[in-house]
Amino acid sequence: MTTRNALFQIHWFLGITAGIVLALVGVTGGLLSFEDELLKAWNPGVISVQARGTALSPDALVARIREQRPDDRIQSLALSRDATDAARVGFAPAKDAARGPGGRGPRGESRYVNPYTGELLDKPRGEGFFRTTMQLHRWLAMDDVGKQIVAFSTVALIFFCLSGLYLRWPRRWHSLRTWLALDWKQKGRNFLWHLHSIVGTWVLIAYLIMSLTGLWWSYGWYRDAVNKWADMPSQQQPRGEGARAGGGRGDASKQRKPADVDVAAAWNAFQRTVPEWSTATLQWPREGGGLQFRYLDTDPAHERANNTLELDPFTFAVEKHERYDARPWKQKIAGSMFALHRGSFFGVGGVILFMIASLLMPLFAITGWMLYLERRKRQREAKRLATSLIPPTKSVNGERVLVAYASQTGNAQRLAWQTAAELNKTDNHVEVKSLAELKPDDLANEARVLFVVSTFGESQPPDGGRAFARRMRAMQPGSLRGLRYGILSLGDSEYGEDYSGFGRELEHWLHVAGATPLFDRIDVDAMDAGALRHWQHHLGVMSGRTDMADWTAPTYQHWLLAERLHLNPGSPGGAAFHIALMPPADTRVTWQAGDIIEIGPRHSDTRVNDFLTATGFDGDHAMVVDDAMTSLRHLLAHSLLPEVQAVRGMAVGALITQLKPLPHREYSIASLPADGSVQFVLRRMLLPDGTPGLASGWLCDHASVGDQINARIRSNPNFHAPDSTRPMVLIGNGTGIGGLRAHLKERIAAGAHRNWMLFGERSATSDRLYGAELEDWLQSGVLTHLDRIFSRDGDGPHYVQDALRANTLRLREWLDEGAAIYVCGSLQGMAPGVDAVLVDAIGQDAVDALVEAGRYRRDVY
Numbered sequence: 062m063t064t065r066n067a068l069f070q071i072h073w074f075l076g077i078t079a080g081i082v083l084a085l086v087g088v089t090g091g092l093l094s095f096e097d098e099l100l101k102a103w104n105p106g107v108i109s110v111q112a113r114g115t116a117l118s119p120d121a122l123v124a125r126i127r128e129q130r131p132d133d134r135i136q137s138l139a140l141s142r143d144a145t146d147a148a149r150v151g152f153a154p155a156k157d158a159a160r161g162p163g164g165r166g167p168r169g170e171s172r173y174v175n176p177y178t179g180e181l182l183d184k185p186r187g188e189g190f191f192r193t194t195m196q197l198h199r200w201l202a203m204d205d206v207g208k209q210i211v212a213f214s215t216v217a218l219i220f221f222c223l224s225g226l227y228l229r230w231p232r233r234w235h236s237l238r239t240w241l242a243l244d245w246k247q248k249g250r251n252f253l254w255h256l257h258s259i260v261g262t263w264v265l266i267a268y269l270i271m272s273l274t275g276l277w278w279s280y281g282w283y284r285d286a287v288n289k290w291a292d293m294p295s296q297q298q299p300r301g302e303g304a305r306a307g308g309g310r311g312d313a314s315k316q317r318k319p320a321d322v323d324v325a326a327a328w329n330a331f332q333r334t335v336p337e338w339s340t341a342t343l344q345w346p347r348e349g350g351g352l353q354f355r356y357l358d359t360d361p362a363h364e365r366a367n368n369t370l371e372l373d374p375f376t377f378a379v380e381k382h383e384r385y386d387a388r389p390w391k392q393k394i395a396g397s398m399f400a401l402h403r404g405s406f407f408g409v410g411g412v413i414l415f416m417i418a419s420l421l422m423p424l425f426a427i428t429g430w431m432l433y434l435e436r437r438k439r440q441r442e443a444k445r446l447a448t449s450l451i452p453p454t455k456s457v458n459g460e461r462v463l464v465a466y467a468s469q470t471g472n473a474q475r476l477a478w479q480t481a482a483e484l485n486k487t488d489n490h491v492e493v494k495s496l497a498e499l500k501p502d503d504l505a506n507e508a509r510v511l512f513v514v515s516t517f518g519e520s521q522p523p524d525g526g527r528a529f530a531r532r533m534r535a536m537q538p539g540s541l542r543g544l545r546y547g548i549l550s551l552g553d554s555e556y557g558e559d560y561s562g563f564g565r566e567l568e569h570w571l572h573v574a575g576a577t578p579l580f581d582r583i584d585v586d587a588m589d590a591g592a593l594r595h596w597q598h599h600l601g602v603m604s605g606r607t608d609m610a611d612w613t614a615p616t617y618q619h620w621l622l623a624e625r626l627h628l629n630p631g632s633p634g635g636a637a638f639h640i641a642l643m644p645p646a647d648t649r650v651t652w653q654a655g656d657i658i659e660i661g662p663r664h665s666d667t668r669v670n671d672f673l674t675a676t677g678f679d680g681d682h683a684m685v686v687d688d689a690m691t692s693l694r695h696l697l698a699h700s701l702l703p704e705v706q707a708v709r710g711m712a713v714g715a716l717i718t719q720l721k722p723l724p725h726r727e728y729s730i731a732s733l734p735a736d737g738s739v740q741f742v743l744r745r746m747l748l749p750d751g752t753p754g755l756a757s758g759w760l761c762d763h764a765s766v767g768d769q770i771n772a773r774i775r776s777n778p779n780f781h782a783p784d785s786t787r788p789m790v791l792i793g794n795g796t797g798i799g800g801l802r803a804h805l806k807e808r809i810a811a812g813a814h815r816n817w818m819l820f821g822e823r824s825a826t827s828d829r830l831y832g833a834e835l836e837d838w839l840q841s842g843v844l845t846h847l848d849r850i851f852s853r854d855g856d857g858p859h860y861v862q863d864a865l866r867a868n869t870l871r872l873r874e875w876l877d878e879g880a881a882i883y884v885c886g887s888l889q890g891m892a893p894g895v896d897a898v899l900v901d902a903i904g905q906d907a908v909d910a911l912v913e914a915g916r917y918r919r920d921v922y
């Protein structure tokens with residue numbers, strides 16, 4: 062286990078335990094932030110009084126208090142310079158008083174006093190609430206056990222801050238934006254993560270200060286250590302009974318009762334020494350102790366920046382005068398634990414910030430828990446899929462498929478297992494491994510690897526892929542020549558240039574290592590279901606399965622079949638059709654060149670009737686699906702039909718629950734919205750028994766013009782047009798003409814006329830797809846060059862890549878002018894052939910740079 066992983070494990074484990082305690086401690090701490098101010102506001106006439114003339118002198122005040130409470134011993138008297146503040150008197154605890162909560166010594170009663178009349182005022186409202194809140198904050202209202210739990214959680218908070226900082230350390234650590242900017246556009250789990258880490262960074266310093274100061278009240282050894290660090294003078298007189306008894310200078314006068322203090326004289330002595338003060342508390346001497354004044358300056362650094370003046374209780378000579386200002390900085394820190402803990406050390410702004418930070422504490426517990434639960438759910442799902450995998454019996458072409466994943470929060474892991482489960486349904490020999498279990502060298506023994514990886518934290522691999530990525534960067538070029546691979550790269554386009562960063566890096570490295578792509582990398586933006594269907598589409602092609610149910614069925618709209626034209630009668634190849642679909646009347650659909658249309662195919666009526674006859678189900682059986690009435694016949698037409706034997710005699714309800722929607726099919730769009738219809742080129746596929754394929758059979762044979770077709774448009778940003786100021790080289794073959802046609806149309810509409818098309822088909826007599834249109838464009842000059850290459854004709858170049866090689870000089874010229882190269886068509890033969898010509902013409906590095914710059918894009922299948 063790496064350090065990172067260990068830290069992560071401890072972070073979440075402590076998070077889901079101590080995090081709950083901290084949520085409570087945080088909320089209660091936040092409530093306590095403005096305790097004094099709130100109590101004052103709630104208690105006019107008690108904590109604040111009406112100012113009227115001159116206040117009583119301290120000795121007169123004491124005399125008035127004694128008249129009201131003759132049996133109680135006064136221990137302290139606090140006065141304020143603010144004419145609206147009540148004074149406060151503290152009485153000594155009764156001899157038999159119980160100890161206070163949290164193991165503290167007994168506390169005497171404290172009462173507010175009207176400084177003008179000496180009248181003891183009512184107890185303030187709300188004190189009980191804040192007392193309970195404080196007890197929860199410090200001991201969970203549970204005495205010693207609670208105190209230990211809070212203490213441990215405080216240590217955990219320090220760990221959270223430091224480990225969280227380490228775990229989220231960004232590559233671009235010098236960018237303040239990366240550290241602090243909250244991206245509200247993030248969704249779901251990413252947003253939770255974002256909240257947790259970004260807001261966590263906002264409050265990190267506050268939490269560190271709160272926890273480091275909070276430990277002061279938790280552990281005696283910590284207090285001692287801080288005092289030692291600050292070089293604090295040995296503790297002043299402890300507050301407990303009997304302190305300093307017999308100590309000091311052995312002055313017999315100090316053995317006298319504190320009640321004997323001459324308050325007027327003491328007060329005069331204080332005023333002579335300290336003319337300017339804002340609040341002052343006179344502390345009656347305990348046995349053997351001095352007379353003490355604790356006071357704040359008129360403009361104190363904070364509410365605990367106390368100065369202390371000690372007087373001889375008889376002569377009132379100054380024995381000691383300690384000024385906060387005069388302390389060395391370390392002692393100021395050690396003496397300001399409360400103010401630091403509360404934030405008031407930094408002024409009112411500090412208190413507000415610390416209060417907000419405290420109240421935010423539950424956010425981390427909640428987001429942490431939600432992330433944990435979701436992660437667990439995903440891991441369970443992956444485990445379930447793992448156990449459902451049938452062990453391999455035989456392998457296809459003697460090759461196994463390794464599915465390798467790198468996942469931070471579980472998406473890629475789940476998809477890897479889902480991929481394996483899908484391939485496992487044929488007789489593939491499939492294995493799943495985390496990149497953490499693999500070294501790049503291991504791949505040399507593999508024939509086919511499907512990578513399912515996510516990107517995490519600025520183009521970086523998930524934790525489990527870090528070691529692999531490090532080794533991969535150090536590997537020799539050309540060391541994986543025998544390997545074929547596919548990459549499903551999860552990410553989020555909100556991360557801008559970091560989008561899918563690790564997937565891109567992996568692809569680059571595999572390319573340098575000489576491995577061959579099975580198909581182009583598929584980027585999945587925020588778990589986009591369309592991109593995942595595209596991955597499934599390739600899995601289907603790889604495993605030779607045309608009946609793979611979509612993991613998530615698209616939400617189709619009802620389009621109309623408007624036109625169907627046979628484009629290549631007499632061709633030696635398969636029949637190609639031009640199809641036009643009219644968008645649904647009441648919806649506004651739009652798209653751009655490069656986009657994809659997903660078609661939801663259906664079985665022919667004959668196929669459905671045959672199934673109904675063979676199984677005996679009633680096709681007119683009515684049911685509600687997705688809130689709409691439908692019939693079994695209709696549902697069957699859009700579903701994968703089970704084996705007749707398996708469902709004969711079954712209840713219709715059971716059959717319905719078994720049905721899975723037919724897989725979608727996808728085609729490159731060949732038209733623009735201005736054409737009024739989505740047009741595409743479709744080749745009729747024939748199954749081994751000679752019957753038409755599922756979707757091509759439906760669109761080319763069974764459906765009639767005017768019929769409803771289930772379809773939806775999927776944006777395909779990877780193949781969107783280049784900047785119209787750039788020249789464009791459009792290369793393709795077969796039905797790839799569709800995607801290139803849309804681009805040409807879009808370029809012409811934008812007035813971008815520097816276009817060079819290289820297009821390959823079989824025969825010039827039958828396969829001049831969109832021939833007249835292309836000729837027109839060439840004649841009118843909106844197409845600069847048109848190279849059509851027919852593989853079955855004459856002696857010239859047979860394939861597109863041959864024609865490109867023959868035009869290397871022109872290719873270089875166009876690239877020098879900044880041209881973008883777009884390739885649409887066959888993944889086998891054409892696409893790698895074109896790639897090889899490009900590498901030969903300008904070198905691998907220059908090709909990589911084109912890809913990086915988005916000037917070399919492909920839509921190949």
Ligand SMILES: Cc1cc2nc3c(=O)[nH]c(=O)nc-3n(C[C@H](O)[C@H](O)[C@H](O)COP(=O)(O)O)c2cc1C
Nearest residue numbers: 468469470471472473515518519520552553560561
């Ligand atoms: C903290 C965090 C950082 C991320 N960084 C990136 C990034 O730099 N680039 C990117 O494309 N996606 C990024 N993502 C999005 C993830 O790649 C995406 O959510 C993916 O589905 C996670 O898959 P996983 O669960 O397998 O890790 C990030 C997500 C989070 C939560």
